[in-house]
Amino acid sequence: MSENVVHLHKNTTPAAPTVTTLTVVPDPAPSSPVPLWVRSGRAVKTAVTHERTKTTARTVARHSLYVMGGARIVARRTWDGRTAARYERMLRAAEAAGNYEAAAEWEERGQRYREARHRRRMDLLHSPLDAAKGALVGTGMGIGGLVALGVVLAIANKDVTDVVTPIMAVIKAIDLLITIVQVAWGPAVTLGPFLALLALWAVGSKQQAAPAWAMPATVRNDEGEPITPSIVVKALRDLGVPALRNAIKEMGDAGASMLGPIRIAGCGVEVDVTLPSGVATNEVQGKRRKLAENLTRHEHEVFVTIPQAARTVRLWVADSGALDEPIGPSPLVTDETMTADYAKGRAPWGQDLRGDAASLSLYQRHLLITGLSNQGKTVALRSLALWVALDRSVQFLMGDLKGVGDWAMFDGLAATLIQGPTDEHVMQVTQMVEGAVEEMNRRIQAPPGTTFPPLIVVVDEAQVAFMCPAVDEDKRPYGGSKATSRYFMAVRKIHNQGRAVNVLMWQGTQDPTDQNLPKLVREGAHTRASLALGTEQQARMALGDKAVDGGAAPNMLRPGLDKGTLVVASDGIKVPVGQASITVRTHYIDDDAATAITDRAKALRDGVTTLHAVERGEDRDPLADILTVLGDASRVLTADVLKRLTTLNADAYGRWTPGDLKRVLEDAGAEPYKSDGRMVVGRDRVARALANQSDQGSASADG
Numbered sequence: 001m002s003e004n005v006v007h008l009h010k011n012t013t014p015a016a017p018t019v020t021t022l023t024v025v026p027d028p029a030p031s032s033p034v035p036l037w038v039r040s041g042r043a044v045k046t047a048v049t050h051e052r053t054k055t056t057a058r059t060v061a062r063h064s065l066y067v068m069g070g071a072r073i074v075a076r077r078t079w080d081g082r083t084a085a086r087y088e089r090m091l092r093a094a095e096a097a098g099n100y101e102a103a104a105e106w107e108e109r110g111q112r113y114r115e116a117r118h119r120r121r122m123d124l125l126h127s128p129l130d131a132a133k134g135a136l137v138g139t140g141m142g143i144g145g146l147v148a149l150g151v152v153l154a155i156a157n158k159d160v161t162d163v164v165t166p167i168m169a170v171i172k173a174i175d176l177l178i179t180i181v182q183v184a185w186g187p188a189v190t191l192g193p194f195l196a197l198l199a200l201w202a203v204g205s206k207q208q209a210a211p212a213w214a215m216p217a218t219v220r221n222d223e224g225e226p227i228t229p230s231i232v233v234k235a236l237r238d239l240g241v242p243a244l245r246n247a248i249k250e251m252g253d254a255g256a257s258m259l260g261p262i263r264i265a266g267c268g269v270e271v272d273v274t275l276p277s278g279v280a281t282n283e284v285q286g287k288r289r290k291l292a293e294n295l296t297r298h299e300h301e302v303f304v305t306i307p308q309a310a311r312t313v314r315l316w317v318a319d320s321g322a323l324d325e326p327i328g329p330s331p332l333v334t335d336e337t338m339t340a341d342y343a344k345g346r347a348p349w350g351q352d353l354r355g356d357a358a359s360l361s362l363y364q365r366h367l368l369i370t371g372l373s374n375q376g377k378t379v380a381l382r383s384l385a386l387w388v389a390l391d392r393s394v395q396f397l398m399g400d401l402k403g404v405g406d407w408a409m410f411d412g413l414a415a416t417l418i419q420g421p422t423d424e425h426v427m428q429v430t431q432m433v434e435g436a437v438e439e440m441n442r443r444i445q446a447p448p449g450t451t452f453p454p455l456i457v458v459v460d461e462a463q464v465a466f467m468c469p470a471v472d473e474d475k476r477p478y479g480g481s482k483a484t485s486r487y488f489m490a491v492r493k494i495h496n497q498g499r500a501v502n503v504l505m506w507q508g509t510q511d512p513t514d515q516n517l518p519k520l521v522r523e524g525a526h527t528r529a530s531l532a533l534g535t536e537q538q539a540r541m542a543l544g545d546k547a548v549d550g551g552a553a554p555n556m557l558r559p560g561l562d563k564g565t566l567v568v569a570s571d572g573i574k575v576p577v578g579q580a581s582i583t584v585r586t587h588y589i590d591d592d593a594a595t596a597i598t599d600r601a602k603a604l605r606d607g608v609t610t611l612h613a614v615e616r617g618e619d620r621d622p623l624a625d626i627l628t629v630l631g632d633a634s635r636v637l638t639a640d641v642l643k644r645l646t647t648l649n650a651d652a653y654g655r656w657t658p659g660d661l662k663r664v665l666e667d668a669g670a671e672p673y674k675s676d677g678r679m680v681v682g683r684d685r686v687a688r689a690l691a692n693q694s695d696q697g698s699a700s701a702d703g
Helices: 036-049 051-082 085-096 100-157 160-206 229-237 242-250 281-285 288-294 377-388 423-444 486-501 536-543 545-549 591-603 622-630 638-648 658-668 683-702
Strands: 005-011 019-025 263-265 268-274 302-305 312-318 347-352 357-360 367-371 395-400 416-419 455-460 503-510 527-530 565-569 582-586 635-637 673-675 678-682
Touching (some): 051 085, 051 160, 085 242, 100 160, 229 242, 229 288, 281 312, 347 377, 357 582, 367 377, 377 455, 377 503, 395 423, 416 423, 486 503, 527 536, 536 565, 635 638, 638 658, 678 683
Parallel strands (some): 367 503, 455 503
Antiparallel strands (some): 005 019, 263 268, 268 312, 302 312, 347 357, 565 582
């Protein structure tokens, strides 16, 4: 019973006397107690969801199902032993695998088994009569023998009663046997079912004949499980492809005939799987994640490709965690004596998944590298440029539309280097590419058989150029993908004809779409490589439908974790037979190492004056421009001077011939001369002629 609370209130109003009021306030009603059945339900729910309860339930279910599974296995073994079911299964498996010779052999074995079984059954029809006859004859002979033995004993012992002694001994032995059976029969009948259940449990336990949910949770180590034939077949069986699962169940060898040899392949293993009839290769490719998890691997550690053999998939399974370990440094860094051969050599780019060196031929191949931001695109593209720069015949025109200094080490090596992300930089890069087009046209018009040194036009962050909204004075846009778009059309022209005269286009771009990487441009590249991407549609844009349909999946690479890992589609790299692409883990070359490599490349050259802007459409002083392109070199080949002038201003010098250059120099008194049998332009002569020209101009002005 609750107690009441007494409150005292004093009325202290000035106009009235003080009055004390006594108020009795009852306690609030106590909260209703939680019903017992509710608390019991909560307790039951807690008990049911408790991990210990779950483990106990799984244990009970597992061992119960072991008995059922063991009974099923024993029944199947008995059935196989008593019927021709085994031969039928092997026959169907051989037919499913297309091995008709083995199918005919198993059919013949099954027929021989049926004939032998028929003979045994016919023999059983005659066996009761034969057994009765044998029993009568045996019994008669047995009794006669015992009587004869008794007669011998009676004669020997001179006691006629010994005649029946052997017979009585046999009767007592039979009586003892009956007594033993009577004593043991009761326990045997009682324990027999338990022993039978124990035997079935042992069979089921050994074969793990229980569903996966009832099996104990296994703690996996960091190394993962080794890849064995049984694990591969089980992973395929549990892939969720009904036709594949049913075919494996029907195969007498449990699916082992599908597998080729498991071979060590770099930091993993490789196995070819011949799929049964009715199962398409893309059904396995589309379940890569589930297959990887069935093999106790992460999705990025399993690659599914299509080899040349029909109805076959090739599985490459990495050692657990192996792909997260960095590869070694680039040979460009470790070998300071390395040089390059653009025409015959291959750039050391990285390693394939097998751990073998992956090298790329750059000879007359346009290049496109794409991927999400901050995945190593610039480093991968730059490492190729660093290698080919060690060939002194290679010339560069470079535009870095990011402009943070990633290509700054090529200053003094590239003829033009424009760095910056603004529309003005896009205009300069566009004019640079258009200058390369004019150089390409000049080379095309040269006499047949003329050889030209390679000119590589590199544009990093090319999506900035395609998305540029600026227009020129004629209202032609610099960006876009229309026939009036200046950058787009310049790239297309180089793609169409540049390869024949060694003018090549290399581009790096982010996040490919139809807007920032037009279809005609991406399909014009001979070598297409992609880092991690977001979707399969982007993968198709980056590499093409053929590569993706063949298993290329840059969208499966992990952004941030697989930096520098590329999926490459090109005939310039060694791709496994029957595949359309290869995955390459590229070497990382940092800025300091890149600077050291470009210093070695600069030492191979006479000196290159790098232009940081392209000036067009204005009056030029040819002699001053010649001195500019000579740079610090004491002398430069006349052919190289022509190329540098074209790069400096294609409008003014794009159509110059050696005769034009010679004429200008002779008029100025700085004519070319021979050095080591080749015509060169001397810097001192040009500088002296330009100084004389300035003096004459001053004198004329004074006059």
